[in-house]
Amino acid sequence: MNSSLDGFDIKILRLLQDNASLTNQELGDNVGLSASQVSRRRQRLEQEGVIRRYKASLDPDRLGLTVTAYVGVTLGAHSRQNAKRFRDMVVAMPEVQEAHTLTGDVDYMLKVVVTDLKALSRFINDELLPHEAVQNVRSSIAMETLKDDNLLPLG
Amino acid sequence: MNSSLDGFDIKILRLLQDNASLTNQELGDNVGLSASQVSRRRQRLEQEGVIRRYKASLDPDRLGLTVTAYVGVTLGAHSRQNAKRFRDMVVAMPEVQEAHTLTGDVDYMLKVVVTDLKALSRFINDELLPHEAVQNVRSSIAMETLKDDNLLPLG
DNA sequence: TAAGATAACGCACAGAAAGTGCACATAAGT
DNA sequence: ACTTATGTGCACTTTCTGTGCGTTATCTTA
Incomplete structure (x- = not known):
């Protein structure tokens, strides 16, 4: 059900919370996965609530x-x-x-x-x-x- | 040069910092602008540094x-x-x-x-x-x- | 260990979104 | 009134995303 996160997930999360503009392809290149797999993992992480949302960070x-x-x-x-x-x-x-x-x-x-x-x-x-x-x-x-x-x- | 922000910009920023997954089309529908214009404004806001980055917000x-x-x-x-x-x-x-x-x-x-x-x-x-x-x-x-x-x- | 089941993977393709060229509109300055 | 700036929508190209599918790897159980 709530499968725990493997190394790929952690790497993807680390990259995404720092820069959510990265494409699935770029993420995949960084972690050693295809774009489609990154897409699927992201969907899962979003659905499970690990990723809550994406936000623009503004300069006060x-x-x-x-x-x-x-x-x-x-x-x-x-x-x-x-x-x-x-x-x-x-x-x-x-x-x-x-x-x-x-x-x-x-x-x-x-x-x-x-x-x-x-x-x-x-x-x-x-x-x-x-x-x-x-x-x-x-x-x-x-x-x-x-x-x-x-x-x-x-x- | 550093043109100040008009009402459209403010509205776009407000929406984006709450939900950066919105498409330019959706943003445009919300603020009363076409997708292409939203795209251009976003580019400007990013280049000027008003938008610093996009981040995934994770659940601790x-x-x-x-x-x-x-x-x-x-x-x-x-x-x-x-x-x-x-x-x-x-x-x-x-x-x-x-x-x-x-x-x-x-x-x-x-x-x-x-x-x-x-x-x-x-x-x-x-x-x-x-x-x-x-x-x-x-x-x-x-x-x-x-x-x-x-x-x-x-x- | 072998066999079957389950999960994860990459590839290819289709649908969606982004971004640019261009022509038109609107506002500002001379 | 004319010229210049800036802003806009539309049409189109490029890029990205996400899903179907066949293949590979991992796990389970006999």
């Missing part, structure tokens, strides 16, 4: 998005309703690229991308803090991005 | 990568050599998906993905802490991922 700077920040949020009363509503709100916010619940004293970690510091300030003060569930917000601004590729370690 | 769980953590690193002596070497090391580490320098007391923020807690412990204790530049490491484990799509807010 060229889109005027100059500020990335990590925002830690601590909720006050840990009532279920409030937490649920907070999560729904956060997930729906376009500025939020990533959102996780954490272990430890901080409840949520958000990765936020906005046009400038003013927008970050507005985001925190006008959108986050007014929510009744939020007790405390601590943000850290990313000065320099060293790596942002979000490639998973395979093999 | 199905690859046995169950633990995501945010790791804050504080360096000791702020010597340039050490900082440079630390950065090079971090960028080369496959477990590190994202790496930023921060404002404030913590110098670096890393997003790390590994197979399990044991691997996280090993990563921190055997790879990060032994580096001579590192003074302190504080990690926070992501329990639940609410959002992880890394889509930029456009328009």
Whole structure:
């Protein structure tokens, strides 16, 4: 059923998450397989959900998005309703690229991308803090991005 | 030269970063343009660097990568050599998906993905802490991922 | 080990998508 | 109003994808 991945699959995945523009022929040349076989393996990987989707990776700077920040949020009363509503709100916010619940004293970690510091300030003060569930917000601004590729370690 | 983006471009980018499998025809239908025009606009956006690449987005769980953590690193002596070497090391580490320098007391923020807690412990204790530049490491484990799509807010 | 079954493979072909030349339209500048 | 730039759709060529099919390899069981 959910057959585990062999070496070919791993190699194909590694290449594809780095560059999904590669043709099946190019992938095949790299891993030692024919284009048709690569096609079949890709179909299988997509159907099994190993490959979730294909995305275009855009350059934030060229889109005027100059500020990335990590925002830690601590909720006050840990009532279920409030937490649920907070999560729904956060997930729906376009500025939020990533959102996780954490272990430890901080409840949520958000990765936020906005046009400038003013927008970050507005985001925190006008959108986050007014929510009744939020007790405390601590943000850290990313000065320099060293790596942002979000490639998973395979093999 | 670097012509700014019009409404068509924005719409195309928005669709593509969410689903790069859409054909030019489908994109055109969505934004009200012919396939050939979408093709030309995409070429331009790729050449200008607005679109950096296309990537396959994989499911970490199905690859046995169950633990995501945010790791804050504080360096000791702020010597340039050490900082440079630390950065090079971090960028080369496959477990590190994202790496930023921060404002404030913590110098670096890393997003790390590994197979399990044991691997996280090993990563921190055997790879990060032994580096001579590192003074302190504080990690926070992501329990639940609410959002992880890394889509930029456009328009 | 031999025989049959199952899975994986490459090749060839058909359908689909991408990208370019070209003629027309629309907007901008002189 | 005329000229130039840029943008557009259509038609066509090239490239890519995906499937049918016969063959090879691997696994199972007697």
